[in-house]
Amino acid sequence: MSATDWGFATRQIHAGAIVDAEAGARITPIYQSAGYVFDSFDDGAERFAGRSARRAYSRNDNPTNVVAARRIADLEGGVDGVLVASGQAAIAAALSALAQSGDHILTSDRLYEGTREMVRGALRRQGLRFSAVSIDADEQAWVDAVLPETRAIYAESIANPLGEIADLAMLGRVSERTGVPLVIDNTVATPYLCRPFEHGAAVVIHSTSKWLSGHGSVIGGAIIDGGTFDWAAAADRFPQLHEPRPHGAESFAERFGDAAYTAYLRSVTVLEHGPSFPPTSAFLLLHGIETLSLRMERHVENARAVADALATHPAVAHVHYPGRPDDPRRAVVERMLPDGAGSIVSVDLVGGRDAARAFLDGLRLVSQMTHIGDVRTLAIHTGSTIHGKLDDAERRALGITPGLVRISIGLERVDDIVADLLQALEGIRP
Template structure:
């Protein structure tokens, strides 16, 4: 969006269109599978990709395009594509970079749904993943890069324990090795962190979370920085000539080659279509992102302060409450570190069960980024498929409860959490 407008203005206006027929100021829902061709030759041009007019809604719907452009604008990127879910965004982003036999580096702190996909379907498709500690130094990351490495993957704020990746360090690794940095920025949102400013090439979002904000729609987004050199030998599918003598994606789109390939090949062929009705709701959520994130952050800090002082709580996990991360948090997240707060209860699993079942205001459910405060015992749900030793290695202790702090009055959230903690065991259970 031109004009040098601030974030709060762009979250309302960036990418907007005014409907040509009715003049609607709010982006309409274009509920259509396809679009009428002007004539025979127009159809040829559209399907050859030589026309700016759209051909099909599988990968090009006007409502979706507005939402994608707005997210790209807020992240500081050049292009974005909406897909059906956050998981679909991860899969599509990596499919647009790698093929069977390729290697991808990740941090060892990933959302469990991502870890399941890495160990499961993506591994079965021939991608090799290697994890490094999230706090590994720059030289260790550089040394781990192979000729077959196609991406470095990290979460800006890891879910559920809040470890913060040093994106500036990973951005330097990307610049030194020519391997693009891919960042899942769901928990931070572009209001708190913009990975492109630290050297990332691709940003991923589960738009179901804070971007949408109301827990009403599932969706995902992949954003291209427009600054990475996709003509490198690592990406022959982007720089090699296309069939029938067509120019390569790098020749035609330059630094925007990745986004063009993602939209016109990966999304078109795999078909993880995002419904325009969901894009309409997503746009309404994005319009208040800054206001909501300020409240989310303030409420999370109130929850952290209250629970850290409670005798039934052994430990609180949140980036703002971790002295070991203070330096990197200060650099990466100066305006706040999100609103996911995880607590370890002294009474273990039994205490977690009692605590969750006593909640009255807070909803017990799997989701984050909602206007409502939510809580869940991850060890028996999200991480329930893991062996106990695997959970412990990830920091998922028997008494761990993840809380996604919402927008209710902070005093009310704290009061509900404290009444649910009342009378819980104050000692760790015997091993």
């Protein structure tokens, strides 16, 4: 039986692993080193020219990080990956490797507010242009929105915080018809519940701080290359992959073929911008990934139970959880996420902001904080925090009501989670 025949639960433990040659350590060591000794003068020159497979510097190439990146790539069904300092850094680096000043990125209108803030802030100041299409738009509307300058189509598989599900199969067809790579943030779904490459994505992004790690101990991001996008056919859109390198070296497309994007990302974008991921964090990330399938099964089970328990409470106007009977995109959820739709449950409270304050301040087990994907259940009022910089009209347009509370369901005994949420709701019963 070869490694390619292993199931998900086996690969999350073994994929990409190395056994330390010196000590024989079974667990991937922490290579806490800024750089690596050259064998000779010529060896150093070869490494810096990219003609050697051996690494030159940990800014963009550390052995511990490589194992974690390759493991995530394996679970996603990709060919390679790069770790960076945060999920935000992953988005910035992934798009910067594809686009330059004057280019255009097409996005879904349902994105995490931190991403939207970067889009209308730092990335726009760098000269990138953005436009959004409704997540409910049909295929032709997306195709029509693609411009000659469009360099990526960007969406989240499960949007944060309301859980709208992107029709990845449809977006994959848009990518194929237009020749523009599809970039998907798969943080909330994880590769256990959804693998965007199977639906036509070219690049997958993760905030590894969330479910992949699971323990809330590290900040990090990952960019995974599916190895399926035809970069050669899109040479006019992405000349950076096809232009000869300095000193007569082959272009990235010529040398790396299907993995040209990751090679460019690692040796140009990440090397030059320097969003380095600490190997100590990669070590902790690897330990989290080893139990991903087990945790996601419990996360989903708990989230469904919480959504059901809150749906009939008189203080709750609406429960946002993908796939519920009142979900208008239920058919897409069942098709895209047959094993579950993640573990974010958001609730609209009848009493608005005052009700949210009373509810959150009344929690005893659940932690009031900003984060998701933890083994602990966490809750936050998004309107006064994550969406606090928006005006009322902007929040309404995104479905952020005054009483919206996002709850990231953890792994505690579900009866204890529900009991804490219900006792906190008792203080605001209409």
